[in-house]
Amino acid sequence: MAQQERAVRTRQAILEAAGAVFAERGYGSTRISDVYQRAGMTKGAFYFHFSSKEQLAQEVLDTQMVSQTGHLPGYAREVKLQEAVDSALLVAHRLHFDSLLQGSIRLSIDQGSDLDRRPPYQAWVDFQTEVLGEAKERGELLPDVDVRMYGELLVGVFSGVQIMSGVMTGWDDLEERIANLYSILMPLIATPETLAELDISPDLGRRLMAEREA
Numbered sequence: 001m002a003q004q005e006r007a008v009r010t011r012q013a014i015l016e017a018a019g020a021v022f023a024e025r026g027y028g029s030t031r032i033s034d035v036y037q038r039a040g041m042t043k044g045a046f047y048f049h050f051s052s053k054e055q056l057a058q059e060v061l062d063t064q065m066v067s068q069t070g071h072l073p074g075y076a077r078e079v080k081l082q083e084a085v086d087s088a089l090l091v092a093h094r095l096h097f098d099s100l101l102q103g104s105i106r107l108s109i110d111q112g113s114d115l116d117r118r119p120p121y122q123a124w125v126d127f128q129t130e131v132l133g134e135a136k137e138r139g140e141l142l143p144d145v146d147v148r149m150y151g152e153l154l155v156g157v158f159s160g161v162q163i164m165s166g167v168m169t170g171w172d173d174l175e176e177r178i179a180n181l182y183s184i185l186m187p188l189i190a191t192p193e194t195l196a197e198l199d200i201s202p203d204l205g206r207r208l209m210a211e212r213e214a
Helices: 002-025 032-038 043-049 053-069 081-094 099-108 118-137 147-169 174-189 192-197 204-213
Strands: none
Touching: 002 032, 002 043, 002 053, 002 099, 032 043, 032 053, 053 099, 053 118, 081 118, 081 147, 081 174, 081 204, 099 118, 118 147, 147 174, 174 204
């Protein structure tokens, strides 16, 4: 059991180091040696867990799906629409310090590789659509809202805003930008009663993270 736990920790350390290096250099400029040296591992330890840079990068990329759709396991809000807001602001907060998420985001917009960049986007669209669909069933959304269209819209505009924030401020203002974005979009889909219940504060992600760590 101790050996298995050690292997899990080693694998996670490699993934986190890879996230940091991919975030800094992108896929094309990253060498496998950069990753295992950053992790403080040997070449043999790396190849015990990963067969190639492509496999490693795909796993880093796919962690974004967990970050975006699995923010608080077993967690549910009384107002279902709040969960859509929560997921966006939690990701915005985590981008400040989560090297694995930073690397995944960098890889998702990296055009210089053969990685399949679709799964994280598709998973988040599906998650947002599911949340919006349940919110609509509960009467939280306006009757004519197309939940699939808005699920894709929320993911698309978040992606654009985070790219711009990353370029302009290194994500320092991302939470404020995302809060502003949702403050504009939510009145287009939520009933007035639901809108009055929503928390779209820029510090929401930080508070959710504190709840998870408590």
